Amino acid sequence: MKFPDSHHVATRAAALALGLGMAVIASRGLAAGDENTPDGAAVTVLKATRSCFSDTVEVAGILIPKNEAAVRPERPGLKVAEILAEPGQSVTAGQTLARLNRPEGGSTQVQAPVAGLVSRSTAEIGAIASGKGEALFNIVTGNEFDLVGQVPTADLAKLAVGQTARVVVVGAGDMDGKVRLVAPTVEPNSQLGQVFISVDPNRHLLVNASGRAIVKTGESCGIAVPLTAILYGSAGTVVQVVRRERVETRRVEVGLMSGGLVEIREGLSEGDVVVARAGALLREGDPVRPVASVK
Numbered sequence: 001m002k003f004p005d006s007h008h009v010a011t012r013a014a015a016l017a018l019g020l021g022m023a024v025i026a027s028r029g030l031a032a033g034d035e036n037t038p039d040g041a042a043v044t045v046l047k048a049t050r051s052c053f054s055d056t057v058e059v060a061g062i063l064i065p066k067n068e069a070a071v072r073p074e075r076p077g078l079k080v081a082e083i084l085a086e087p088g089q090s091v092t093a094g095q096t097l098a099r100l101n102r103p104e105g106g107s108t109q110v111q112a113p114v115a116g117l118v119s120r121s122t123a124e125i126g127a128i129a130s131g132k133g134e135a136l137f138n139i140v141t142g143n144e145f146d147l148v149g150q151v152p153t154a155d156l157a158k159l160a161v162g163q164t165a166r167v168v169v170v171g172a173g174d175m176d177g178k179v180r181l182v183a184p185t186v187e188p189n190s191q192l193g194q195v196f197i198s199v200d201p202n203r204h205l206l207v208n209a210s211g212r213a214i215v216k217t218g219e220s221c222g223i224a225v226p227l228t229a230i231l232y233g234s235a236g237t238v239v240q241v242v243r244r245e246r247v248e249t250r251r252v253e254v255g256l257m258s259g260g261l262v263e264i265r266e267g268l269s270e271g272d273v274v275v276a277r278a279g280a281l282l283r284e285g286d287p288v289r290p291v292a293s294v295k
Contacts, residue, residue: 040287044276045242051224053256053263057158059195059213061149063169063205065140066198069114073100076131081107083123085137090117097137098123116141119207140207146180147197147211153186156193158217167199169211175200177213220256223264230254230262231278239268240275240282247275247286 078100085097091112098110110129120138123129129136147167151159165177181196197213199205230252231238241248252267268274275282276293 042289045290046293048272052221053258055218057155057215059149063145063209066144067141069139070135071137073129114141143201150192165213165215167213224261228277240278242273242290
């Protein structure tokens with residue numbers, strides 16, 4: 001039986017050892033490559049963009065006439081004999097509203113001093129009309145109304161005469177408005193102040209109808225991200241930014257909100273890649289695979 005010589009065996013052993021060594025080096029190199037190329041969870045991201053936000057104050061209240069004439073008889077003690085105008089009826093200046101009987105005999109007329117809409121009436125056949133108390137008729141002149149509401153002191157400071165508003169009145173829909181008057185004082189117990197918002201007179205409006213106004217008090221333009229990208233916690237307000245396929249946590253200062261977006265006043269720059277839905281499961285330095293948000 002012939003055995004291989006020792007030189008041949010040594011040569012094969014060296015080749016085998018070299019091959020194993022190269023395999024080990026290759027596997028280590030692959031591991032090192034894995035460390036440099038994170039293979040984390042897929043996250044939806046988007047870029048921080050610029051947007052403008054409106055600062056607004058909401059006012060809820062009721063409609064009251066801007067100008068209203070109270071109609072009373074010239075002298076007291078007269079009895080209502082005939083009523084010629086009802087609430088909701090439009091009247092002209094000088095139109096007879098009611099006839100009253102004098103105690104000594106004869107009658108007199110109560111006439112409208114101005115043209116407008118009869119909003120209220122206390123007239124009743126056979127009743128004595130007051131000369132100083134509650135008016136016999138109330139007439140809204142010019143169909144001009146104010147939405148009168150109360151707002152907290154902090155919001156009252158933002159309001160100013162002339163600011164535009166969008167007003168929604170029950171039964172009349174949307175209309176334009178403008179701040180006409182802001183009260184100089186607040187009610188001491190509630191700490192609420194009154195505001196008067198004039199509304200478009202080209203609508204048929206009802207006295208005491210409820211309404212709501214959104215008053216634009218200012219505007220701010222800056223960096224914007226979705227509300228879902230914000231995390232609130234003990235560490236403050238943060239967003240999660242993706243850089244080099246890893247998560248970075250950024251503390252931010254937020255401002256106004258509108259349409260699901262939040263103004264970022266500090267902490268982000270335009271173009272920063274932000275996690276669209278921030279979550280507590282993502283931590284600083286975690287590897288991720290960013291996926292662009294589809295709008």
